Amino acid sequence: MLNIALVGVGTVGGAVADILEKNRALITARAGKNIRVVKGVVKNATRQRGDLGFPLTTDYREVVEDPAIDVVVELMGGVDKAFEIVSAALRNKKAVVTANKAMLAYHRYELEELARDLPFMYEASVAGGIPIIRALRDGLCANHIESIRGVINGTCNYMLTRMFDKRVSFDQALKEAQGLGYAEADPTFDIGGFDAAHKLLILASLAYGIDAKPNDILIEGIGHLTDEDIAFAEEFGYTIKSLAIAKKVGSKVSLRVHPALITKKEVIAKVEGVMNGVAVVGDKVGETFYYGAGAGGEATASSVIADLIAIARGETTPMLGFSYGFDSQLTLAAKDDITSKYYIRILVEDVAGVLAQTAAVLAKNNISIETVLQRKKRVKKEWANLLLSTHIARETDLIGALHEIAELGFVKAPPAMIRIES
Amino acid sequence: MLNIALVGVGTVGGAVADILEKNRALITARAGKNIRVVKGVVKNATRQRGDLGFPLTTDYREVVEDPAIDVVVELMGGVDKAFEIVSAALRNKKAVVTANKAMLAYHRYELEELARDLPFMYEASVAGGIPIIRALRDGLCANHIESIRGVINGTCNYMLTRMFDKRVSFDQALKEAQGLGYAEADPTFDIGGFDAAHKLLILASLAYGIDAKPNDILIEGIGHLTDEDIAFAEEFGYTIKSLAIAKKVGSKVSLRVHPALITKKEVIAKVEGVMNGVAVVGDKVGETFYYGAGAGGEATASSVIADLIAIARGETTPMLGFSYGFDSQLTLAAKDDITSKYYIRILVEDVAGVLAQTAAVLAKNNISIETVLQRKKRVKKEWANLLLSTHIARETDLIGALHEIAELGFVKAPPAMIRIES
Numbered sequence: 001m002l003n004i005a006l007v008g009v010g011t012v013g014g015a016v017a018d019i020l021e022k023n024r025a026l027i028t029a030r031a032g033k034n035i036r037v038v039k040g041v042v043k044n045a046t047r048q049r050g051d052l053g054f055p056l057t058t059d060y061r062e063v064v065e066d067p068a069i070d071v072v073v074e075l076m077g078g079v080d081k082a083f084e085i086v087s088a089a090l091r092n093k094k095a096v097v098t099a100n101k102a103m104l105a106y107h108r109y110e111l112e113e114l115a116r117d118l119p120f121m122y123e124a125s126v127a128g129g130i131p132i133i134r135a136l137r138d139g140l141c142a143n144h145i146e147s148i149r150g151v152i153n154g155t156c157n158y159m160l161t162r163m164f165d166k167r168v169s170f171d172q173a174l175k176e177a178q179g180l181g182y183a184e185a186d187p188t189f190d191i192g193g194f195d196a197a198h199k200l201l202i203l204a205s206l207a208y209g210i211d212a213k214p215n216d217i218l219i220e221g222i223g224h225l226t227d228e229d230i231a232f233a234e235e236f237g238y239t240i241k242s243l244a245i246a247k248k249v250g251s252k253v254s255l256r257v258h259p260a261l262i263t264k265k266e267v268i269a270k271v272e273g274v275m276n277g278v279a280v281v282g283d284k285v286g287e288t289f290y291y292g293a294g295a296g297g298e299a300t301a302s303s304v305i306a307d308l309i310a311i312a313r314g315e316t317t318p319m320l321g322f323s324y325g326f327d328s329q330l331t332l333a334a335k336d337d338i339t340s341k342y343y344i345r346i347l348v349e350d351v352a353g354v355l356a357q358t359a360a361v362l363a364k365n366n367i368s369i370e371t372v373l374q375r376k377k378r379v380k381k382e383w384a385n386l387l388l389s390t391h392i393a394r395e396t397d398l399i400g401a402l403h404e405i406a407e408l409g410f411v412k413a414p415p416a417m418i419r420i421e422s
Numbered sequence: 423m424l425n426i427a428l429v430g431v432g433t434v435g436g437a438v439a440d441i442l443e444k445n446r447a448l449i450t451a452r453a454g455k456n457i458r459v460v461k462g463v464v465k466n467a468t469r470q471r472g473d474l475g476f477p478l479t480t481d482y483r484e485v486v487e488d489p490a491i492d493v494v495v496e497l498m499g500g501v502d503k504a505f506e507i508v509s510a511a512l513r514n515k516k517a518v519v520t521a522n523k524a525m526l527a528y529h530r531y532e533l534e535e536l537a538r539d540l541p542f543m544y545e546a547s548v549a550g551g552i553p554i555i556r557a558l559r560d561g562l563c564a565n566h567i568e569s570i571r572g573v574i575n576g577t578c579n580y581m582l583t584r585m586f587d588k589r590v591s592f593d594q595a596l597k598e599a600q601g602l603g604y605a606e607a608d609p610t611f612d613i614g615g616f617d618a619a620h621k622l623l624i625l626a627s628l629a630y631g632i633d634a635k636p637n638d639i640l641i642e643g644i645g646h647l648t649d650e651d652i653a654f655a656e657e658f659g660y661t662i663k664s665l666a667i668a669k670k671v672g673s674k675v676s677l678r679v680h681p682a683l684i685t686k687k688e689v690i691a692k693v694e695g696v697m698n699g700v701a702v703v704g705d706k707v708g709e710t711f712y713y714g715a716g717a718g719g720e721a722t723a724s725s726v727i728a729d730l731i732a733i734a735r736g737e738t739t740p741m742l743g744f745s746y747g748f749d750s751q752l753t754l755a756a757k758d759d760i761t762s763k764y765y766i767r768i769l770v771e772d773v774a775g776v777l778a779q780t781a782a783v784l785a786k787n788n789i790s791i792e793t794v795l796q797r798k799k800r801v802k803k804e805w806a807n808l809l810l811s812t813h814i815a816r817e818t819d820l821i822g823a824l825h826e827i828a829e830l831g832f833v834k835a836p837p838a839m840i841r842i843e844s
Contacts, residue, residue, distance in 0.1 A: 019564055019706055029631075029748040030563045032740070123561070129707035131561025138560070139545070139553025141452045142441055142727035209451075267713060270692060284441055285551035285724040288714035291689060293707060302707040305564035314738035318454070326451040 002035045002312045004097075005063035007085055008076030009040040009049065009056065012099060012124070015301035016073065017052060027305065031312035035305075039063050041076075041085075064089045071119075071311055073304060074098040083107045090114035095315075097307040099124035099300055105198035109211050112319045120319040121307030126199040127152050127276040129299030130292040131306065136206040136280065137321040143282025145207035148246040149421070152199045154274035154294045155183045155190035156222050156242035160259075161272045163230055164239060170225060182274055192221035193242065193257040200244035200255055203278075206321045207246060208253050209328035218335045220258035224416055228345060232373060232387045233261050239269045243421060252333040260421040261343055261389075338395040341370070341420035343388070344402070349410040350376065350384040357408055358386060365401035367393040383412060389420060424457045424734045426519075427485035429507055430498030431462040431471065431478065434521060434546070437723035438495065439474060449727065453734035457727075461485050463498075463507075486511045493541075493733055495726060496520040505529045512536035517737075519729040521546035521722055527620035531633050534741045542741040543729030548621040549574050549698040551721030552714040553728065558628040558702065559743040565704025567629035570668040571843065574621045576696035576716045577605045577612035578644050578664035582681075583694045585652055586661060592647060604696055614643035615664065615679040622666035622677055625700075628743045629668060630675050631750035640757045642680035646838055650767060654795060654809045655683050661691045665843060674755040682843040683765055683811075760817040763792070763842035765810070766824070771832040772798065772806040779830055780808060787823035789815040805834060811842060 006013045017037050020027060028034050040056045041063055049056075063069050064085065072089035074096065076082055082103045089096055090111065095118050098104070104111070104125055111120060123133045127150070136145070151157050158180075159173035168176070174191070177183035189195050197219045204210045222242050233240050238261040247254045262269050267289045271277035276294030281287045293299035318324060348354045359369060373387040390398070402415045428435045439459050442449060450456050462478045463485055471478075485491050486507065494511035496518065498504055504525045508518055512533070517540050520526070526533070526547055533542060545555045549572070558567070573579050580602075581595035590598070596613070599605035611617050619641045626632045644664050655662050660683040669676045684691050689711045693699035698716030703709045715721035740746060770776045781791060795809040812820070824837045 015706075023564060023566060023706070026566060026750075027564060029744045029750075032745045129704075130710055131557050134556055134561050135553050138732060139556050139728055140724065141731050142445060142449060142724045144445060144448060267692070270689070282551075282724060284437075284445070284720040286715045286721060288552055288712075290710075290712060292710035298706040299708060302562065302564045302704060306561055309563050310560060310739075313740075314736075316736035316738070317732075318735075322451045323454045328448075328451075 002031065002033055002071060002308065003038045003069050004035060004071040004073050004308060005039045005041065005069045006037055007041040007060060007063065007072060007074045009042050009052065010075070011297040012300045012304065013040065013075045015297035016075070016304050017054070019298065019301050019305055027309060031309040033312050035308050035312060038069060060085045060088070064092045064094060069094060071095040071097060071308060073308070074100055075304070077102065079103050079106055086111060087114055090118055093118065095119040095311050097121045097304055097311070099304060101125040101195070101198040101202060105201045105214055108202065108205060108320065112324065115319045116324050119311045119315040121310060121315065122202070123307050124300045124303035126202050127278060128292070128294040128296065129302045130276060130278065130290050130294065131303065132203070132278050132290050133206065135288070135290055136203060137317060140280060140282045140285060140288065141321065143284045144248070146248055146281040146283055148203050148207060148278065148280050149268050150200065150203070150244040150276070150278040151241050151268060151271040152244050152276050152278065152294060153190055153196040153242055154276060155187065157271060158182045158274045159191070160222065160240055160242065163225070164234070167227070167230065169227065170223070191223060193219040196242060196244040196257045200246060200257060204246050204253065204255050208248065208330050209320070209322050209326055210253055210330055210332060212255055212332050216332055218256035218258065222259050225259060226345070228375060228385050228387060229343070229418060232343065235373065236371060236389065237263055238420070239264050240418065241268065245421070248330065249333070251330055252337070253330050254333040254338060256338070258419060260419045262421045336395050336399070339392055340395065341392055341422055342390045342398050343418045343420055344390070344415055346386040346405060346411060346415040347413040348384055348386050349412060350382055351410055354386060354410050358405060361404045362390070362401050365397045367397055367401055424453065424455055424493060424730065425460045425491050426457060426493040426495050426730060427461045427463065427491045428459055429463040429482060429485065429494060429496045431464050431474065432497070433719040434722045434726065435462065435497045437719035438497070438726050439476070441720065441723050441727055449731060453731040455734050457730050457734060460491060482507045482510070486514045486516060491516060493517040493519060493730060495730070496522055497726070499524065501525050501528055508533065509536055512540055515540065517541040517733050519543045519726055519733070521726060523547040523617070523620040523624060527623045527636055530624065530627060530742065534746065537741050538746050541733045541737040543732060543737065544624070545729050546722045546725035548624050549700060550714070550716040550718065551724045552698060552700065552712050552716065553725065554625070554700050554712050555628065557710070557712055558625060559739060562702060562704045562707060562710065563743065565706045566670070568670055568703040568705055570625055570629060570700065570702050571690050572622065572625070572666040572698070572700040573663050573690060573693040574666050574698050574700065574716060575612055575618040575664055576698060577609065579693060580604045580696045581613070582644065582662055582664065585647070586656070589649070589652065591649065592645070613645060615641040618664065618666040618679045622668060622679060626668050626675065626677050630670065630752050631742070631744050631748055632675050632752055632754060634677055634754050638754055640678035640680065644681050647681060648767070650797060650807050650809060651765070651840060654765065657795065658793060658811065659685055660842070661686050662840065663690065667843070670752065671755070673752055674759070675752050676755040676760060678760070680841060682841045684843045758817050758821070761814055762817065763814055763844055764812045764820055765840045765842055766812070766837055768808040768827060768833060768837040769835040770806055770808050771834060772804055773832055776808060776832050780827060783826045784812070784823050787819045789819055789823055
């Protein structure tokens with residue numbers, strides 16, 4: 001018997017309890033023992049929840065201090081309080097399962113220290129039902145990971161899919177996502193890239209042993225994308241995805257979340273709607289790719305229960321996949337230490353010499369142009385959008401060039417840039 | 423220290439030894455201990471192999487009976503001798519890692535019995551570098567698996583990709599595959615579907631706890647596919663893949679390997695060339711998909727070493743993912759107990775009434791037609807190919823109808839059929 005407590009009995013917690021019942025024979029056969037929810041911790045114990053089959057409490061000490069409980073399953077979300085509860089559970093020698101990416105983004109190394117001789121599992125924290133944590137921690141562990149590229153925020157991907165397939169505007173796409181429950185009333189956390197960044201930091205620890213926090217990395221949302229960007233991408237065989245990217249170059253690891261143009265033939269370009277997908281390149285295995293539901297109560301619960309089964313089976317793998325205290329000798333690259341191809345959008349007055357002067361500024365900053373498109377504005381016909389893509393350039397050079405271009409007399413708004421991931 | 427012996431020091435064995443050296447610091451950090459090859463078992467110890475860094479023997483007893491060896495890594499292939507060696511290793515309480523799908527297709531349940539208290543790992547046996555065994559055994563273990571559909575034979579997929587993309591003939595595609603080392607001189611094992619069937623049986627044990635042998639299941643190769651089939655598929659938005667399919671319907675599990683038409687929008691349709699991909703649908707997680715290199719020394723070694731790291735970490739999961747002796751209550755469906763949509767190709771004399779008579783036979787057998795195409799033969803202009811697709815039908819009905827159609831006066835060759843997977 002494995003006795004567990006659910007801290008948080010909402011959509012995911014409810015699904016965990018439900019699936020443990022519905023698939024009990026199968027789960028017991030795979031776990032080697034019965035997994036039983038013995039208590040739930042909630043904020044409000046008087047709220048109606050139907051017959052859960054286990055008692056509720058509002059005091060987490062009742063479970064972390066209960067010698068009958070083997071595993072504390074944290075599904076409440078948030079950072080500080082969750083960290084307090086999970087830390088207390090570990091200090092009381094409980095195994096822990098969590099789906100909480102925000103807590104892990106900030107506190108995973110403190111938790112690793114507390115969990116040195118205890119199972120600590122978090123498959124559900126990244127990409128919902130896709131076993132991507134296991135892929136990195138277990139499946140690809142013979143490899144130096146060269147890169148990870150993930151579509152790991154369903155809200156952004158749903159919106160971008162709609163903007164591409166149906167040419168709806170950003171605002172319209174957001175409204176639809178909110179209507180379908182794919183976006184929150186305040187969508188900043190998703191469309192600003194922060195949710196994906198939290199997940200990326202977890203993957204980066206597994207791949208590289210790198211301890212970075214959200215503030216240390218480049219995080220860019222999708223709010224600045226326009227119809228012109230979509231049209232340009234389409235015309236040149238690209239799609240636009242919000243990508244979480246980890247890349248190793250020598251002893252540096254670049255971690256970043258931003259929208260990117262990618263060619264349609266890449267596997268990651270084919271992830272549509274709210275689905276998630278993660279492409280991982282290992283030095284020995286080459287490219288591998290993992291795809292599935294990134295959210296939803298049952299898909300997330302599928303991963304939570306997989307972790308419980310692992311614990312029941314006798315899980316002994318270190319929390320972050322490396323022996324405690326391992327120094328990978330890798331360091332985080334500076335936020336602006338990026339080389340990439342770029343797409344640039346510049347709103348200009350449609351006069352002679354615009355392209356020549358723009359090209360001159362780019363050339364002076366060591367940036368060479370690959371393609372150019374000029375699109376007249378439909379409403380204000382004396383203005384046009386100058387759309388360019390560049391060959392590989394240094395980001396610091398590009399930013400410098402864009403600042404200079406912004407000062408040119410015919411430029412009507414600060415130029416916009418999207419990286420091209422190739 | 424984890425001491426291992428390699429039984430078989432060919433492409434994969436050599437890559438294992440090589441990667442253990444090249445990625446030693448990383449692998450040790452992830453395994454928690456050093457993994458060292460202490461001996462290799464080969465057929466011919468006098469063959470030149472360069473400096474391997476460990477001694478060779480031709481007598482497997484030297485490793486299975488050596489108390490200093492912790493893990494026997496079987497990479498020799500073949501069924502009987504490999505089974506003898508692996509069984510001896512288990513009887514001597516060695517952990518086992520193997521890449522040998524043929525041995526597992528026939529002997530996995532006997533091996534499970536011998537391995538009841540020993541780690542027995544075989545990630546490399548299916549889909550090379552893709553951690554699909556872990557996905558089923560660990561990642562999706564909370565789910566009843568509804569279906570598995572795999573492109574898990576690189577030879578077939580390379581040939582079909584060439585036949586689709588470049589319209590080369592089957593014979594030409596085979597010649598190319600042989601030239602590139604993707605197909606053997608005698609390609610029967612791959613293009614006949616047997617290799618994929620071995621892998622499917624392994625996945626079926628993990629998903630369903632089903633003990634089936636190659637002879638128990640439907641195995642159909644790709645040798646009968648023609649240019650007309652490719653053209654028909656293309657015209658109606660399909661591609662053709664050699665699929666390994668497991669499907670649960672009620673308490674029956676259907677296992678089969680055959681070419682199938684699938685719509686191009688499915689993830690599995692996008693697996694091209696020698697790559698492998700496996701789509702798994704769980705009752706809770708929905709569809710997930712796994713993609714990567716299905717063969718090659720380094721990709722396969724990546725999975726072998728992942729297994730070694732798991733053993734070093736203290737692997738305790740039962741070999742087939744279920745507690746020993748579990749009865750899943752699922753039974754294998756009969757080979758012909760299939761309902762599907764079908765594509766039919768009939769070579770006919772191009773005379774009046776051909777379609778009417780053919781349609782009448784199909785209707786009498788409860789088969790309704792979805793689409794029809796008639797293509798004149800280029801060389802023999804008085805003949806034509808009648809190409810049809812059906813709605814869902816029972817396979818026994820379809821086979822009966824095809825036998826009747828073969829007897830019609832205007833039919834010039836036995837009709838051909840390809841299942842449509844939807």
